[in-house]
Structures are given as C-alpha cells and as structure tokens.
Amino acid sequence: MEGRSRQPASSDDRPHAQGEPAVWSNAAMDRVRTDAGARPPRATIIDVAREAAVSPATVSRVLTGTKPVSADLEQRVRAAVNRLGYRPNPAAQGLLRGATHAVGVVVPDVGNPYFAEVLKGVTNAAEESDFRTLVADTGEKGGAEHDAALELSRWADGVVLCSPRMPQRELAKLAQAVPHLVCVNRVGRGGQVPAVVVDFEAGMAAICRHLRELGHRRIAYLRGPARAWSERARQRALRAASGPDFEVLQVPCGSSSADGRRAADAALATRATAVMAFSDYVALGVLARFDELGVSVPGDVSLTGFDDIALSELLRPRLTTVKVSKQDLGRRAWELFAASGDVGGGESGRVVTAIPELITRDSTAPPATATTPLPKTAKA
Amino acid sequence: MEGRSRQPASSDDRPHAQGEPAVWSNAAMDRVRTDAGARPPRATIIDVAREAAVSPATVSRVLTGTKPVSADLEQRVRAAVNRLGYRPNPAAQGLLRGATHAVGVVVPDVGNPYFAEVLKGVTNAAEESDFRTLVADTGEKGGAEHDAALELSRWADGVVLCSPRMPQRELAKLAQAVPHLVCVNRVGRGGQVPAVVVDFEAGMAAICRHLRELGHRRIAYLRGPARAWSERARQRALRAASGPDFEVLQVPCGSSSADGRRAADAALATRATAVMAFSDYVALGVLARFDELGVSVPGDVSLTGFDDIALSELLRPRLTTVKVSKQDLGRRAWELFAASGDVGGGESGRVVTAIPELITRDSTAPPATATTPLPKTAKA
C-alpha cells in the first residue's frame, strides 16, 4: 500500500517502534518471501474423493461415521484427508442439516468480569459438544439487544441472552422470532422462555439480614440499571426487608465500576452506615472513591457487593458479598439450550434457579456509632 | 421429559427456589401455554418471492442492492420481507460467496480482563463492518490453540490469535493453513504473519528506568508463561537493564492473579526492594498476598504491573504500570485482517506496534533502606 523498503527485515522478531499517530506505529516490516497469494485453494470433499479414488459419499461416511465403510477404503480416505488437510465446510453442512452447530451469546459488556465468566461458561460447555460460540457485545445499550439476538439467531442454532435490559414485550416478541432463546438472569412473563437465573431476592435478603444483625439501621442501596430484571428482584427483597428499624435509601447508580465510583458520594450523603452495591463490580468503584475521600471501610461505612467475582477476595478490604457461580450460569444456559433441542423446541418455560450464598468478609462490620460517621478528611 | 404438574404456574415472574444438588434448583415451572412446536418454519427467499409475486432474483437484488429494481417491485418486496420477518441465511450466503463475514478470536482466557478487552475491541470493530465474531477460549492451554484456530478458520474468514503460547514452528505451520491469520502480541520469525503487538521491551525498559531512578537496585521479576512471546521480549529488556547496580532476580510465576498470589512469597524471599509483575492481573494477586503477610506497598516493597487494566487505578495502592490500549489492540488486529482481505492475502508480514506509556501511581516509592525490609508481621 505504502512505499516499502527492500531491506530484508532484521532476522530477529523484535519489531521496531516508530511514531504514527499517538502511541501507534506502523512498522514497515514488509513481507520477506514473495510467495504472496500462493496459498492453495481449500480442498473440498471432491478433491479428497478424487485423491482417494472413491466417491464423495464415501468420504462423507468416513468423516461423519454414519454408515460403515470397509477398512481398506477408510484408510485411503483418511490418508487423503491428512494429505490435503481437508476439513469440511461448516456452512455447507449447516445448510444441509438445517443446523449450524453454533450458539450465540449476547452480553451487555464482555469487559464486565461477570459476563466474561458467564460467556466462558457457555463457551466451554458448548465446546464439549463441539459447538462454536458467537458473541455480540451490546455495550450496555438495551436497544441493541433485540437486533443482536435476531442476527445471531440466523447464524446459530440458539441464542443465550445475558441479563437483557429490553422491555418485557420486546423479549416476548423476540422469543417468538428466535428458535432457541435462553435467558440468563431474566424470566419473562410466566417463564415461557427458558432461563437460568440467580435468586436475587434470596441473595439480597441474606445481605440485609447480615447487615441488620450487625446493627445497621440505615442503609444506602446503589441501584443497578432500571431495566434489569435482577434489579427488580432486588427491589422486592429490599421492600420485604425494609421497616422502621431498617431503612433503605435508594441511590441511582448503574452496573459498572465507573458508575459505582460516581455514585459513591451520593451514597455517603444519605448518611447511611452501610452501602449495598448492585454488584461487586460496582462496589469496586465505590471502594476506590471512598478511599479517595478518606472514608474507611468498614470503619466508617460497611460495604457489600453481589456476585463474588474473583477480584472481591483480592481487594482490601475483602468484600462481603453473595456468591454466584458465574461459569455455571453459562453452562446451565447451554444445557437448557441443548435440552430444548431434544424436545423439538416445545419444551419452553423451564426456569433454573441458582441459590446464591452469603460470603462474609472484611468489608462489613457493626456501625461505628448510632449516628452516621462523616468522612475523616475530605479529598485525600 | 419428567412428570409435569398441571398447575398453571404462579402468574408472577418470581421463580421459586428449592434444593437440587448444591445451590442449584430445577424449578418445575412448566410451560403454561401448550402451543409447543407451533413455530412457523423460517421463511426462505422463495417464500418472500411468492409473497411479493416476484422472482427470487428480484428479492435478492432488493436486499443486496446490487442491481436496480423498479420502485414498485421494491416496495412489494420490502413489504413481504417485513411481513414474513425474512432474514437471509448467512450459511447459504457464505457458501455462495465463499466468505462467511465472520472473524474468529482465540484467547487464552476470557476471564482475564486483558483478553476480555481485546476481544471487545475486535467485536466492536467487526460489528461496524457487519461481521460476526466467534470466540474460542483455550483455557491457557497452549496445546489447544492450534486446533482452535484451525477449527475457527473454517467458520470465519479470518482468525485473530491472542497471545499464542504455541511454539514458533507450529505458528508458522498454522499461518499456512489459516487464510487470514492475525496475531496479537506475537510476531513470528521475520514477521510473516500480520500482527499487532505491544512494544514490551520499551514498556519494561520504562519500568526499569523508573525503579532505578527511585533508587532500587535489587528487583524481583515475576515471570509470565514461558512460551509467551511477550515474556521473551520482556526478558530482552531485563537483560539490557541489568547490571551491577541493577540486579533482576527471576521468579517463576504465570499470567493469572492466582499465579501472582502463589508467587508472592518467593518474590519476597529474594529480598528485593521492588517487584515487577508480569502484568497488572498478576500484580493483583501479589498485592492481596502481600497484604495477608503484612507487607506494605510501597512502604516495604514497591510493585509494578503491566497493561494498565481498568482495575489498576481502583486498587489501593493504585498500581504503577505501563498503559496499553487493549481495545485498540483488538481493533487494530481487525483492521489488519480487513486489510489483508483487500490485497488478496498476499500482503502478509505487517506488524503494527503499540508504544506503551508509563503510568506512575502509588505502588512504587524509593526503597525504605539500603537493605531489603522484611515483613513486619507474619500472616496477619
């Protein structure tokens, strides 16, 4: 594309670094050998058949193992396959079989360790059944979920929707358009769409109980995305736990650690003795901001998360939270998809519930005094 | 499959929770309506053609926009498409065009925030060009990379290999079998395979310089995976920086925070005044273990990371590290792939280098004394 030097490129594998915009440099380390487009065209099943001097059908039979083939021919075919490095074209197979052997996964944000783990769970489980995984990252934009799922549904045999933020009726409509839709952390009206969900109510209840037992009476709750089903479940638990001796102050927040960081000040302003974050990921941000403000956890305020991501026990203080097996969530979602296939798509409406477990660590303690402590110092 | 109750399932969307093994419960919330397999079969282009009373070719022309179509017919077709909710079958398109409009991404571990970000970068960039993304997670098993890439190469038009740990010759062989292979953080012999890499040498050099300026003379380095190309690059920088007044002690470690946690004690045992971790992710584990041991950072020892993952500035102390634009890495890899397509696969051997930037934060400080401090207390 651009001019190229004829210099044979230092034999070492060390790239040289030079400026281009910002930190990026386009090392003009041009190709060495000029065997450019000399790549042999991909072998087809016909090539293999010719090579082995058999019919394509025989090759197919050897590879799929559907019908018995004589030992002699089988050897010839295998040899030819290896020699040519033949691998069947999945698109063609899919076209014929009407199934692609792939699953789609829609996540709000792969950067969020929670979803990364769920994705990993699906991927690993799918791999065991020799299924490929397609991902779509909606960037926390609920509006993009519908289209992403619809698109993936054409590529894959089923779609796993992680924590969809879309409205209920949109989900219902989607479920009708997408053959094997499985939700994670969301159950639709009456549970028509198969789902694997965490029992958020139980989890929040456990956290509330823990806080109450420690003596907290005034709690700030950092809300997650308004449209998240899990948020509504949490709210139910909060309502149930609320009372004259257990006041829950709602603070808008979000689902990322950046959101947590931003909301930390507002949480403090409630003069609560404990802060419940929507998730561990959010709590992370809160912790950072509290530290900046010189607010000690749990000395000045207690803090809780949700999910028990790997980081939470690496943090200081180690976070009190509720443990959810994220990879299992993904794996279960996969299983739900796999099962739905067996029954021909009729078996919808299965909901699998994961019971989370309270993990008491260092970020919670009894309130320092009857009244809410204020930051020791402002802005470290 | 199992017996089902006729109970109409509580109209609420709250799943009930009951025991099964461990924390999982299979809520027997059966399907409500019995419209089981009543899903209409997916519409094909022929259905649309019939519905619009035109030929399939016309439908195709409207959808692909290759040839002009009269306004009248165009309207009829579009209406039919909407009515039927038709979406072309990508497998069929792929078969015909010989390209799938998908990229594969092979990562050692999606749970690692570094790779999650790179993956996100690829996904987002691909999406903009209307490409799908396929992922394979090799679980840090270098042996699985080759097969994963090979497999993905049949599904996708190209494959992005993230930080492959496979031996050089295996990579070379792979590059020959996979049409559009792009590496992240690895350049093969002479750079035949297009790659986008971080200039690890520059990064490590910057860290060494920083540490030396602070007065550190005895440093422990927590090694990454032996087979990682980036590790070898780091070693080069270390060798260059080493000298009588700057001693680098090597400690085997790995690439995960769990590895870091395990290696922390050994790092301490070197009696170094500063510890350089292979990555931020590793440093995370080190920090946690140090805290357990009552070793203060940077009071007793300084600690550095690499990559500047989002967490690193949320941690306390905030980690001194070297900043790498992880999403950009992914995006650039995508661009390399896209570009390689334009030139027909001949343009191999492009290497793009990202220059990282030192970020000085709170985890580094001058050494406390001339001699290495020992842990204040053992096992907090």
Add this chain to the structure above:
DNA sequence: CTGTTAGCGCATTCAC
C-alpha cells in the same frame, strides 16, 4: 458395502 443423484438457501450468471 459403495457410487450416483438430488437439493439445503441463496446470489449470480445468462436470456428475455
């Protein structure tokens, strides 16, 4: 057991 035939859903030649 093996080879031959047909067609999955689509875009793209060709004729008109």
Add this chain to the structure above:
DNA sequence: GTGAATGCGCTAACAG
C-alpha cells in the same frame, strides 16, 4: 428491468 437456470460444499436418499 426482470425471470429462469446454475452451482457453492456437503450429506441423505436412493440405486446397485
């Protein structure tokens, strides 16, 4: 401009 025919790579039905 439009429609009818062809074939992408593969496997499932049929013959033999």
